[in-house]
Amino acid sequence: xxxxxxxxxxxxxxxxxxxxxxxxxxxxxxxxxxxxxxxxxxxxxxxxxxxxxxxxxxxxxxxxxxxxxxxxxxxxxxxxxxxxxxxxxxxxxxxxxxxxxxxxxxxxxxxxxxxxxxxxxxxxxxxxxxxxxxxxxxxxxxxxxxxxxxxxxxxxxxxxxxxxxxxxxxxxxxxxxxxxxxxxxxxxxxxxxxxxxxxxxxxxxxxxxxxxxxxxxxxxxxxxxxxxx
Numbered sequence: 001x002x003x004x005x006x007x008x009x010x011x012x013x014x015x016x017x018x019x020x021x022x023x024x025x026x027x028x029x030x031x032x033x034x035x036x037x038x039x040x041x042x043x044x045x046x047x048x049x050x051x052x053x054x055x056x057x058x059x060x061x062x063x064x065x066x067x068x069x070x071x072x073x074x075x076x077x078x079x080x081x082x083x084x085x086x087x088x089x090x091x092x093x094x095x096x097x098x099x100x101x102x103x104x105x106x107x108x109x110x111x112x113x114x115x116x117x118x119x120x121x122x123x124x125x126x127x128x129x130x131x132x133x134x135x136x137x138x139x140x141x142x143x144x145x146x147x148x149x150x151x152x153x154x155x156x157x158x159x160x161x162x163x164x165x166x167x168x169x170x171x172x173x174x175x176x177x178x179x180x181x182x183x184x185x186x187x188x189x190x191x192x193x194x195x196x197x198x199x200x201x202x203x204x205x206x207x208x209x210x211x212x213x214x215x216x217x218x219x220x221x222x223x224x225x226x227x228x229x
Contacts, residue, residue: 024106025184027053027214027221030207032061037202050207053221054105057096060223072223079225104186109175110157112150119148129153146170156185169195182212 034046048063061071070081076094080087096102103109108116111133115121119135126132130151137145146163156178162171172195177188188210192203 024054025182025213026055026105027051028101028105028184028186028210028212029214029217029220030186030210033206033208035204039199039201050101051220052096052099052101052105054096054102056222057102058221058223058225059096059099059101060221062220070223072225074223074225077225079223081223100187100190104184109186110152110155112148112157112160114148114150122147127151130158157187171195177206179207179210181210184212186210 029049029051032048032050034044036044045065046063047065048061051060051062052058057074059073063069063071067082069087070079072079072081073092073095076091078090078092080089098113100109103113114135118138120138121133122136123134124131130153132149132151135148135150137147143165146165146167148163149159149161150157151159157175159175160171160173161169164170172193174191175187175189176191178185179188186207188207190205192205194201194203
C-alpha cells in the first residue's frame with residue numbers, strides 16, 4: 001500500500017472532535033490486512049500487525065507485506081520507518097483518540113463516538129433489526145460538514161454514512177464479523193466505500209488473532225519517535 005493509502009485508512013476510521021474520557025480496556029493487538037480497489041481497477045494488499053495502547057496514544061503498524069516497514073501515528077505525525085530510519089514523516093491531525101481502536105477500548109464504538117462530539121442526534125428510526133440515528137453538525141459548522149447516519153444492529157455498530165452539506169453521500173463504512181475477546185467486542189472486518197464524483201473506490205480491512213490487554217510486549221505498544229532522525 002502506498003503511504004497515502006495507509007494514512008487514508010487511519011483517517012477514515014476516525015471520528016471528528018472527540019473529547020477524552022471514559023473507562024474501558026487499554027490495549028489491542030491484531031493481525032491486519034487491507035485490500036484496496038481503485039476506480040481504474042488498480043488493486044493493492046497490505047499485511048502486518050497493528051498495536052494500540054490508549055494511554056500511549058500511538059497507532060503502530062508493523063507491516064510485513066508488500067514491504068517490511070513500521071508505521072507510527074503519534075501526535076500530529078505519521079512516520080514511515082524502514083531498517084531503523086525514517087523514510088517519510090507526514091504531518092496529520094491527531095488521530096489516536098479518534099480511531100476505531102480507541103473507541104472500542106473506551107466503549108464508545110457503538111455510537112461512533114458522536115455523542116462525545118459537537119454533533120447532535122436529530123432523529124432515530126428502526127428498519128428491520130437496525131436502529132438508525134441521524135446526527136447533525138452544529139450550526140456554525142454546517143458549511144463544511146454534513147450529517148452522519150449510523151446504524152446499530154444487536155447493540156453493535158454496523159454502518160456509518162457520511163454526507164456533504166448538500167446531502168450527497170461521500171463515504172460508507174460497514175463494521176462486520178464482530179469478535180469477542182476478553183469481553184471486548186471488536187469488528188473483524190471494516191468495509192469502506194468512498195465516493196468521489198459518483199465514482200466508488202473500495203477498501204476492506206480485516207483483523208485476526210485479536211488480543212486484548214496483554215500484560216507483556218510493552219515495547220510493541222510504544223515507539224520512541226523522539227529518537228527518530
